[in-house]
Amino acid sequence: METAAEVPRTVTQTDDDSLERLSRLPERLQKREQERQREVERKKLEKEGLSVLEEKSSHFSASFGPERAAIEQLLAGNDRGVLEEVAERLQRLHKLLNDSMRFLPSYDIRQAQEALGRLQEILEEKRQLLQPKKKFAFKNRKKDAPAASADQTPGEGAPQLPAFQQPPADPPTQAPFACGVQGLTSQVLFMEAAEIQQKDVLLSQLRDCSVTLHGSPATLHLRGLHGCRVLCGPVSSSVFVDSCTGCLFSFSCQQLRTHSTSDTRFYLHVTSRAIIEDCHDLHFAPFTWTYEGIEKDYQVSGLDRARNNWQLVDDFNWLAHGVQSPNWEIIPEEDRLTHWN
Structure with a gap:
């Protein structure tokens, strides 16, 4: 049952x-x-x-x-x-x-x-x-200023200099750029926005100089600089760097092209990708320098502040796909400059 x-x-x-x-x-x-x-x-x-x-x-x-x-x-x-x-x-x-x-x-x-x-x-x-030759409008703050090393900020070891003075009427060489300076040693140089705004600026053959540019140039050309420090506001289009050694550069731009340059640090804001060629021992970090009026200069330049490809660098001498080029590297955070003034 x-x-x-x-x-x-x-x-x-x-x-x-x-x-x-x-x-x-x-x-x-x-x-x-x-x-x-x-x-x-x-x-x-x-x-x-x-x-x-x-x-x-x-x-x-x-x-x-x-x-x-x-x-x-x-x-x-x-x-x-x-x-x-x-x-x-x-x-x-x-x-x-x-x-x-x-x-x-x-x-x-x-x-x-x-x-x-x-x-x-x-x-x-x-x-x-094609353009007529123009005298440099760039003026230095003080004659015979002490050398400014690549790690020295204007105001730290380099005295602040008085108002600009016009260069000699007939400098040894002339440059066809709208403004700039060349052939100087151990100078502290400064320009305001009104002097460089939307102009082509050339810095050439400088040694141990500290250069500060407030404003928004159309282009910036750095040629033959050695042991120099260049701080520049937002550049509307391109920055061209050629044959520089032992320098520190800080700027914003649409495009950076660097040739034949070594032992140089870039604090960079670039909206495309940086291009290097025939270079070695380059170091990159994000742009952090600022000054009063930089927001207005960004508006003049038309750069997108939200887009910064500072860490994207194309090395035309390095063809190994997916392998980091040995010619450049990122500056570790603990080694980056944080105080500029």
């Missing part, structure tokens, strides 16, 4: 379990259907996203290529009147590239950066060839 009584209970329990599974079946199917729909939606969005990126990339190519060709055509002539137009169009191309970097392949970005760099260099050559 016990066996007969147990069997119905077992069957009843089994039936209950089956009924419970059957009752849960629609819920499981519903969840499975929801998951399937989510996957379909995800793939749809991914496809739409790729389509948008392709569209944006096509728009960049369609805009960048013809504008670059138009600028090249303008630079092919010898008309001094087109130089400012070329500078403005180049600046717009820089902005187009910066705005497009989120979706462009790295190869396309590098090609565009190289093209802009070449155009900028041709523009500067044309300026030197």
